[in-house]
Amino acid sequence: MRSTTETASSAGSKVEQELRGYLDTLSMPATMVSTPRRLSGGASRETWAVDVRIGDRTGDTVGLVYRGQFGEQKLAASLREEHLAMTALYQAGQPVPRPYPAPSETGDMAFMVMERAAGVDLRKAMSTLSESVRSALRVQLMNSLVRIHGIDADRVFPYRGGYEYNVDSQLHQWILPILADDTAIDVPLLKAAARRLDAFRPADGPVCLLHGDFKANNILVEGGRMTAILDWELCHVGDPLEDLAWTRLWTTRWDVIGGLFDSQEFLDQYANSSGTEIDPERFAYWELFSWVKLAMILRRQGQEAQEAGSSPMLAQLGRSVAHCEVHIAARLGAIEGATS
Numbered sequence: 001m002r003s004t005t006e007t008a009s010s011a012g013s014k015v016e017q018e019l020r021g022y023l024d025t026l027s028m029p030a031t032m033v034s035t036p037r038r039l040s041g042g043a044s045r046e047t048w049a050v051d052v053r054i055g056d057r058t059g060d061t062v063g064l065v066y067r068g069q070f071g072e073q074k075l076a077a078s079l080r081e082e083h084l085a086m087t088a089l090y091q092a093g094q095p096v097p098r099p100y101p102a103p104s105e106t107g108d109m110a111f112m113v114m115e116r117a118a119g120v121d122l123r124k125a126m127s128t129l130s131e132s133v134r135s136a137l138r139v140q141l142m143n144s145l146v147r148i149h150g151i152d153a154d155r156v157f158p159y160r161g162g163y164e165y166n167v168d169s170q171l172h173q174w175i176l177p178i179l180a181d182d183t184a185i186d187v188p189l190l191k192a193a194a195r196r197l198d199a200f201r202p203a204d205g206p207v208c209l210l211h212g213d214f215k216a217n218n219i220l221v222e223g224g225r226m227t228a229i230l231d232w233e234l235c236h237v238g239d240p241l242e243d244l245a246w247t248r249l250w251t252t253r254w255d256v257i258g259g260l261f262d263s264q265e266f267l268d269q270y271a272n273s274s275g276t277e278i279d280p281e282r283f284a285y286w287e288l289f290s291w292v293k294l295a296m297i298l299r300r301q302g303q304e305a306q307e308a309g310s311s312p313m314l315a316q317l318g319r320s321v322a323h324c325e326v327h328i329a330a331r332l333g334a335i336e337g338a339t340s
Helices: 002-024 077-091 120-127 131-150 167-181 188-199 240-247 256-260 263-274 282-308 310-335
Strands: 030-032 045-054 063-068 110-116 209-210 219-223 225-229 236-238
Touching: 002 030, 002 045, 002 110, 002 219, 045 219, 063 077, 077 120, 120 219, 120 256, 131 209, 131 225, 131 240, 131 256, 131 263, 167 282, 188 282, 188 310, 209 240, 236 240, 240 263, 240 282, 256 263, 282 310
Parallel strands: none
Antiparallel strands: 030 045, 045 063, 063 110, 209 236, 219 225
16 A cells, blocks of 8 residues: 555646646646645645746746545536636636636536635634734625625526526535435434425525635635635535525634624624625525535535545544534524424
8 A cells, every 4th residue: 555645746746747738738838846735625626736937937936726626526516617606706806816727618627727825814814813904804805705796697607508596406406315315314303404494495585606615714814914715616606695604604713703703793794785684584594504514515525535535534524413413403493384
């Protein structure tokens, strides 16, 4: 069996080879200035940082990020969808790293490449921020989230051709499989929550582009300002309240909720900034949905990692389902008229 170091070296060589070939197709022959370095985090993508020198121009060094697919990932958006979202957002002046052109025009993408953004993730910086910086970041983050939700989803995903989001589409992806699979899904509480979400789904509401995972470790800051929003692997079209509910799952002093906003302040400021009235019943639905979705993600990743023996980190995530169940149990009664 190969050692971890040998495996990482082999993977890094593959990334370097693919990057060279890709940049050649863009007429940007590159000299590697640094060995590709695997970045931590990310459960659905492998992410590598590398510095390259383009052509023979001495000193013209560019920091790049390579994003590749982990095996057969069924939980995240495709790399092509992630690339489409980032391209549309970058062109609209949103704080995302500049994506390079897609390696292919159609079909599945094995990887994508973008410029490396400056800064450290907000979670790591939180303890060092002064109150004046926190106040400025609250405004920046809220304005960015509102602007993301203002992006025309048809502009992001034009290839969908008449695709229309509705509540059913999210239920079919995340909730109904719980009810349909009696062998792989054996957690009674998840089944009870799934039945409730299925029976008392709200009417279709406004739809927009959602980040899908708007929390501190996906936000970069530097010099007291936000520099980039990262990790668009869960981006999709949906109800903006779903994005808000997902962000409110993460409530520690190192995250957006608890570190910058309290839970109600976050919703109030979004309502004021966007001019959107937040319906409490509709929000309660998406909050329960988000806890069930998170439990499903953690459970599937834990099961797949154990079966493949691929990632101890992902295998450990499966143990966090119990934490989700506590919150699911507390919120089951929030869906009006539901019965167990």
